[in-house]
Amino acid sequence: MRIGDVAAAAGVSTRALRYYEEQGLLTSERSPSGQRHYGDDAVRRVRWIQALYAAGLNSKAITGLLPCVHTGVATDEMITHLAAERDRIDAQIRDLTTTRERLDGIIDAARDRNPECDLSAEAATAGSAG
Amino acid sequence: MRIGDVAAAAGVSTRALRYYEEQGLLTSERSPSGQRHYGDDAVRRVRWIQALYAAGLNSKAITGLLPCVHTGVATDEMITHLAAERDRIDAQIRDLTTTRERLDGIIDAARDRNPECDLSAEAATAGSAG
DNA sequence: CTAAAACCTGACGTTGACGTCAAAGGCAGC
DNA sequence: GCTGCCTTTGACGTCAACGTCAGGTTTTAG
Secondary structure (H helix, E strand, C coil), X not given: CCHHHHHHHHCCCHHHHHHHXXXXXXXXXXXXXXXXXXXXXXXXXXXXXXXXXXXXXXXXXXXXXHHHHHHCCCCHHHHHHHHHHHHHHHHHHHHHXXXXXXXXXHXXXXXXXXXXXXXXXXXXXXXXXX | CCHHHHHHHHCCCHHHHHHHHHCCCCCCEECCCCCEECCCHHHHHHHHHHHHHHCCCCHHHHHXXXXXXXXXXXXXXXXXXHHHHHHHHHHHHHHHHXXXXXXXXXXXXXXXXXXXXXXXXXXXXXXXXX
């Protein structure tokens, strides 16, 4: 696969892929003319990178985790690190859940206060995800 | 309360509080000499601001939501907006939960592969939160 | 062969929530 | 009035994950 294919398949820009390579997160074979070529697992790797970015990790942290994430092989230290990041994600989920519940409470209270609002709006919101 | 008191109580910097005021997220009374003074609810408001930042909202979005969040009074439009943000937080929680579960799977698999690792390390991780 | 599309490196630009420093004014204890 | 801490405005610095543009090369479609 060439860089554009991987980018399309993973839903990121080619710039992002070059950035990942620059950060040591992604490697590529080069054709004689210098063009990048990737194996099929590159897409899964990029999806992992995105997921870990979304979880609040930065490039350096991901660099430390990706080897064992991708290969399944990890040293004790790596596992400790993995568990620590998992705990951080857990805490993040808890905080977000609290915020979500409080928002829910406010929404419900406001709907009680107001004349039933327009419930069709909520159905529209649920449909227009993206 | 003066700005330093609010900052300490809410766990943020005074710079952050001035920034919130600059963004229209937080108001303050001024003493004749120009120093800021806050009511007790300022701390709760700041905690809300932090929670919404942590949920991925930016200053502009928070500006639109804070009035109804804090007072409980909301127009139909505000409620729609609130519900939309709640849905986004939901999606974020789902993504994070997926990532967390996959990390868990990797950790378990690596522990099976390795000789039981050192389980004391995990207890240490659980204790050193912060 | 040609034109278009994709790719390359290199480098500067962007954004947002602050950090940090400077220079000056205000407030409490002594 | 001195000392020391807190506060003020103003303005530049930061950091990370890219966006974007420039100028050139390579691959592909017809």
